[in-house]
Amino acid sequence: MFTLSEENYLKTIYHLELETNKGISTNAIAEKLATKASSVTDMIKKLSEKEVVIYKKYKGVKLTDLGKKSAANIVRKHRLWEVFLVEKLDFSWDEVHEVAEQLEHIKSSKLIDQLDGFLNFPTHDPHGDPIPDRDGNLKTIEKSLLSTLTKNESGICVGVDDSSSEFLQFLDKKGITLGKKITILDKEDFDDSLSILIEDKKLSISNKIANNLYMKKS
Amino acid sequence: MFTLSEENYLKTIYHLELETNKGISTNAIAEKLATKASSVTDMIKKLSEKEVVIYKKYKGVKLTDLGKKSAANIVRKHRLWEVFLVEKLDFSWDEVHEVAEQLEHIKSSKLIDQLDGFLNFPTHDPHGDPIPDRDGNLKTIEKSLLSTLTKNESGICVGVDDSSSEFLQFLDKKGITLGKKITILDKEDFDDSLSILIEDKKLSISNKIANNLYMKKS
DNA sequence: ATATATTTTTAGGCAAGTCTAAAAATAATA
DNA sequence: TATTATTTTTAGACTTGCCTAAAAATATAT
8 A cells, every 4th residue: 555645646647647658757746746856766766666666767757557557546536536526515626626635545445436336437527537447547538629629610628727726717707617518709810819609608718728628529 | 733643642532531531541542542652642742732632741631622622523524424424325334434534534624514514414423423513512312221221111222332343243133223213121130131122023132232232212 | 079057866864653661650559 | 658560751763754965967058
């Protein structure tokens, strides 16, 4: 089993690996965890002994298969708890992260299996991120940034890239939530802002917003 | 806020204080927490500085009002989670303790308030123990050990004293659960065993069992 | 290619929480 | 009450996870 700290390192490396396929640098990990590179080096040695990462000095780390599976399981727990908080306890999608950060470390496979069933085996969390299955596999959906859709194209909003509470609350205010259909009415060349149609309402959104919304084309 | 370890000490002292009104000895705490008296002394000094216990060397500790409230809140969380596990996730009453020991340390007042509502504001956990309210008060019910009832008296089973899984599983096997009505048919003088009626079935139970079952007379 | 800048690792230290062994205080017994 | 036994505290040490500062390795730039 892993300590709380080890689990947080695993999860961080897991997320970083989804962005690149190079070895993950101690600095990158340190930044995400708000700690120092020297602390990361220490921890990585422990993780390496537990055979969840491959570590060569100055070359960064990579998760082993065991490491990937372990990390995916933590992510699975995090996202299932997020679904629970939103669907059962009326949390809004910008409030769940902090609490899920704690709940993801509860150790009980029965708990998480039962929770999964109780929630009706959800495939995605409240931000549209996929929930890994028991074996750590996640089914990726072909999704595109809203900013890449062309005029007259439309799609379903399936996720957010930035899930800071500021951004999520902004989306709430605009009436943009997961599952909503959005159609591109127009694109402004000079600032890349978009004119969109959502639930029969016309809305103008900036390129920054459009770069943080994932769509499934339809 | 308290560390995980501090919370466990608080909870232990809280439970011990319900049994006596003397100062709680370091040894008693050490035994409950499976640690050493010297470790307890160390921790008590910290708790004393945080003003949750009154500590005088060699005289044991007592919780302050703040300490009582803090401890009761942990117990509240523990018992609410137990209800959740049994009612929503189909755990049996002998499986919940270990998981609730972890869940009780999750920090989020919104979480626990919402959970309370989601469970319909339960007053007792699956073992019949009362759930403290937000202010730390618990309403005690007048309950008697089954062994103190006399022939022909009857009552509702409202709790267990021993909540080890062996005992709870034994009760399950015999069909004895919270809420069931039990009538004393006969008491054997030589071994204090009881002949009882439960759901139209006659059962013989030992004094040891009767000493661990709480009844509300009816 | 050599000098400079950046990244990573090492070395040594600190706080939390625990331990063992010994000392001090309290309780029990003769 | 004096002596022995028990309980509690102190002292010193260990592990985990973190830190700072300095050294070593790698990357960048002239």
